[in-house]
Structures are given as structure tokens and as C-alpha cells.
Amino acid sequence: MGFALxxxxxxxxxxVLLLAVLCxxxxxxxxxxxxxxxxxDCYGTASGACGFREFGRTINDGNVAGVSKLFRNxxxxxxxxxxxxxxxxxxxxxxxxxxxTDHGEGDRTDFILSPRAYSKLARPNDVSKLFSYGVVEIxxxxxxxxxxxxxxxxxxxxxxxxxxxxxxxxxxxxxLNDITAIELWQDDWxxxxxxRRAYGAVWDMVNMPRGSTKLRFQVCGNSxxxxxxxxxxxxxxxxxGVAYDSFIQLI
Numbered sequence: 593m594g595f596a597l598x599x600x601x602x603x604x605x606x607x608v609l610l611l612a613v614l615c616x617x618x619x620x621x622x623x624x625x626x627x628x629x630x631x632x633d634c635y636g637t638a639s640g641a642c643g644f645r646e647f648g649r650t651i652n653d654g655n656v657a658g659v660s661k662l663f664r665n666x667x668x669x670x671x672x673x674x675x676x677x678x679x680x681x682x683x684x685x686x687x688x689x690x691x692x693t694d695h696g697e698g699d700r701t702d703f704i705l706s707p708r709a710y711s712k713l714a715r716p717n718d719v720s721k722l723f724s725y726g727v728v729e730i731x732x733x734x735x736x737x738x739x740x741x742x743x744x745x746x747x748x749x750x751x752x753x754x755x756x757x758x759x760x761x762x763x764x765x766x767x768l769n770d771i772t773a774i775e776l777w778q779d780d781w782x783x784x785x786x787x788r789r790a791y792g793a794v795w796d797m798v799n800m801p802r803g804s805t806k807l808r809f810q811v812c813g814n815s816x817x818x819x820x821x822x823x824x825x826x827x828x829x830x831x832x833g834v835a836y837d838s839f840i841q842l843i
Contacts, residue, residue, distance in 0.1 A: 621731040626675060626703040628710035628723070629658070629696065636706045640694030642669035642792035643749065643761050648693035655688055655709040658696030667772060668692050669793035670765045672737040675703055675713065678729040682718035689735060695792075699727055736843075739764040744842055746807060746822070747835035749794055754830065759796040760787075762809075763835060766842040772817070773810035776826075778803055804828045811842065 631637065635654035638646050641663070648656065657675075662668045669692055676687025688709050696704040705713075713730070714722035722728065742764040749759035762771055774795045775784040780803065787795040808821040823839035830836075 619733060621733045623678075623729070623731050624702040625698075625700055625727055626657075626677070626705055626710070626713075626730045627698045627701050627727045628705045628707050631707050634707035634711075636693050640792075642666065642693050642695075643790075643794035644669070644693050644763070644792075645750065645761075647747075647763055651693065652689070652691045653708070654706055655690050655712065656693040656706050657690045657709060658694035658704040659692050660695070660697040660702055662692065662702060663695045666789055666792040666794075667770050670737065670762070671770070672735050673703075673732050674735045675705070675709075675730055675732045677713040677722070678731060679722075679725075682714050682721050683728075684713060684715050687730075688712035691737065701727060703730065703732065734768060736767050737765060737769075739766055742766075744809070744822075744838045744840040745835045746826070746838060748826075748830050748832050749796075750833050751794075752796075752830075752832040754832065755802050756800050757796070757798055758800045758805075758826075758830070759790060759794055761792075761794045767813055769811050769813035769842045771809050772812045775808050775810075777806040777808070784808065802828055807838070809838075809840075813842070 636649040636656035638649045640648045642648055659668060671692045672689060674687060674689050677683040690705065690709050698704050711719045744765060745763040746760045747763055749761050752759045765771060774787040776787060776797060777784050778801055780801050787797045790796045805826040807826060808819050811818050811820055820840055824837055826836060
């Protein structure tokens with residue numbers, strides 16, 4: 593009995609430590625490598641693995657990136673990082689702040705940057721030289737996402753089929769926060785029901801009944817793990833492609 597109890601306590605401690613690592617990003621830089629991908633207008637791509645579509649192409653003025661291990665099965669979608677390269681003669685001191693919108697793997701790289709983002713790693717007169725490198729040594733750290741004038745929004749994904757298949761994607765997740773679960777409430781159910789992470793930042797549920805729907809989000813951030821409920825409901829006549837304001841400010 594005593595041995596079993598010790599094992600349980602040990603496992604509980606491990607889980608607490610893992611949650612602390614996940615929910616409390618460290619304000620230190622990590623060494624890695626970065627490259628860039630081709631883009632006709634130097635912005636991001638609307639077909640990224642996060643499912644953001646056009647939002648993922650233009651958010652943060654197109655300073656976006658695909659990541660590999662930082663993708664975290666989609667939890668990393670929408671997170672923000674400061675990235676700066678480590679070649680003193682051509683690299684800008686502050687580097688660039690990017691938003692994760694895609695998954696991608698390169699030659700031992702953690703970041704595949706849009707051309708706009710990659711160019712900002714360099715000093716103004718050394719951009720062409722930086723592009724000639726192709727892959728550069730970098731350091732990065734997670735930073736707070738700031739979206740002035742925007743609350744957390746939930747957009748009905750274009751793949752949704754009214755009324756019985758609902759798919760949503762979350763936009764403007766501020767601060768150092770991850771959304772790790774979404775639950776829905778309808779009066780017909782009289783309980784909260786979990787959505788499934790379909791891929792990236794896209795969540796879905798089948799067999800949706802008609803009627804307005806309440807939403808709440810599990811947020812993993814500086815305050816630990818908390819549930820926050822949208823102050824706005826998904827209307828009964830929801831439409832694919834429409835974004836709804838939650839009136840929640842995540843900071």
C-alpha cells in the first residue's frame with residue numbers, strides 16, 4: 593500500500609511539473625536554426641497547417657512562420673516568438689517577432705519564416721546577403737502576443753456544414769496563453785461537451801442540435817490552467833466563414 597501511494601504521489605508531482613513547464617514559458621533564449629519559404633508576395637500562406645486560412649497569411653503584417661517541434665500537435669498555432677539571428681556582421685539586434693501559422697521542417701531548423709519575417713533578421717543593408725545564406729543560426733524565445741483592438745474571436749471554419757457539423761478556429765489568442773480545450777453548452781444537453789481538435793487550431797463537433805450555443809475555453813498560461821467562458825454565444829443561425837467576438841481579452 594505504501595509503495596503504491598508513493599508511486600501515485602510521484603506521478604502526481606511529475607504531472608504538476610509538466611503542467612508548469614507547459615503553462616509557464618521561460619523568458620530565456622534557445623539556440624536553433626531558421627530558413628525561409630518561397631512566397632510570391634513575401635507574406636505567409638493561406639494553406640497553413642494551423643487552418644487559419646487568409647488570417648494566417650496576413651496576421652502580424654505577414655511576419656509569420658512554420659515550426660516543427662514548437663507546433664505541439666496544433667497547440668502552438670498562434671503563439672508568438674522573438675527570433676534573432678547570430679551572425680553579428682549582418683544580423684539586426686532585435687530580430688523579428690513572429691506568429692506561428694503553419695507546420696514545417698527544414699535542415700535541422702525550428703523555424704521556416706515567411707520572406708518578410710526572414711528579411712527582418714538582417715540589418716537594412718544586409719538583407720540580400722542574409723537570403724544568400726539560406727539557413728542561419730538563430731536564438732528564439734516565446735513572447736506575449738499583442739493584438740491591439742481585438743478580443744479573442746471564434747470563427748466558424750469554412751468546412752462547417754450547417755446545422756449539424758460545426759468547425760471553429762480561434763483567432764487573436766493574446767498573451768502567453770495556449771487554448772488546450774473547448775467545450776460547448778446547449779440547453780438541450782444540460783451539460784458541457786468537449787470539442788475535438790481536428791487539426792492545428794481547428795476544433796469540431798458533429799451532430800450539433802439547432803439553437804444558440806455557449807462556449808468556454810481552457811486556457812493554459814501564466815495563471816495556470818483556467819476555464820474562461822465567452823460573453824457571446826454562437827447564434828442558432830451561425831454561418832460558415834463568419835467570425836464572432838468572445839469579448840474576452842487574454843493578456
